[in-house]
Amino acid sequence: xxxxxxxxxxxxxxxxxxxxxxxxxxxxxxxxxxxxxxxxxxxxxxxxxxxxxxxxxxxxxxxxxxxxxxxxxxxxxxxxxxxxxxxxxxxxxxxxxxxxxxxxxxxxxxxxxxxxxxxxxxxxxxxxxxxxxxxxxxxxxxxxxxxxxxxxxxxxxxxxxxxxxxxxxxxxxxxxxxxxxxxxxxxxxx
Numbered sequence: 001x002x003x004x005x006x007x008x009x010x011x012x013x014x015x016x017x018x019x020x021x022x023x024x025x026x027x028x029x030x031x032x033x034x035x036x037x038x039x040x041x042x043x044x045x046x047x048x049x050x051x052x053x054x055x056x057x058x059x060x061x062x063x064x065x066x067x068x069x070x071x072x073x074x075x076x077x078x079x080x081x082x083x084x085x086x087x088x089x090x091x092x093x094x095x096x097x098x099x100x101x102x103x104x105x106x107x108x109x110x111x112x113x114x115x116x117x118x119x120x121x122x123x124x125x126x127x128x129x130x131x132x133x134x135x136x137x138x139x140x141x142x143x144x145x146x147x148x149x150x151x152x153x154x155x156x157x158x159x160x161x162x163x164x165x166x167x168x169x170x171x172x173x174x175x176x177x178x179x180x181x182x183x184x185x186x187x188x189x190x
Contacts, residue, residue, distance in 0.1 A: 020190065021062065021065075021066050021069075021190050022062070025056065025062045025063060025066055026066060026070075026182070026185060026186070026190070027182065028053060028056060028063055029063045029066045029067055029070070029119075029185075030178055030181050030182045030185060031049070031178060032046060032049060032050070032057075032063065032122070032126070033067075033115070033118060033119065033122060033181065034174060034177055034178045034181060035049065035174075036118075036122065037145075037148070037170075037177075038145060038148040038149045038152060039148050039151075039152060039166065039167070039170050040167075040170045040171060040174060040177075041167045041170070041171070042171065042174070046129075047129075047134075050126065050129055050130050054130050057126045057127065057129070057130035058127055058130045058131070059127040061127070061130070063126070064123050064126060064127055066190065067119040067120065067122050067123035067126075068119075068120065068123045069190055070116075070119050070185050070188055070190055071115075071116045071117070071118070071119030071120035071121075071122075071123060072116065072120065073116070073188045073190065074112045074113070074115050074116030074119065074184075074185070074188070075112070075113055075116030075117060075120065076116070077112055077116075077188075111184065112184070114142070114144045115181065115184065115185075117142045117143075117144065118142055118144065118145065121140070121141065121142050121145070124136070125137040125140060
């Protein structure tokens, strides 16, 4: 972990041997990840995205390499972070501000691990999808992805209207979700 006196960084810099990825590759990877999120209900957009950018998603392609490196860095960074919590910088603030800072700190650690797992999983299954085999993508998933799918199925059975409202809300928030993930992975400096 790298820190400065004024701003702690949750994830340290990339390993010296890590490749520096073009911003277009990073954005393509983030976009592919976001539209693959089950509760966004945009997975049907993943097929044409991969078809239009096939060379990026094949085994050894730039997006797959990025998913591997960023996924590993996010997972290990979130899991191994032992530094002082970011919220400690806000101890002189009102209690509500401290609580919010604690929640953000915990969320960033958890999100780093979950996004890292998702990136590593996508690096495993998208090369097969790029060659036309979507079975691994459709049959597998991370624990968070499986939980999201199970929740959506349960809500669908209970009240399809609520599920549609959730989907609409998530789709409206897609640009913000994508920007938040992009900001998270930019901390990796890959």
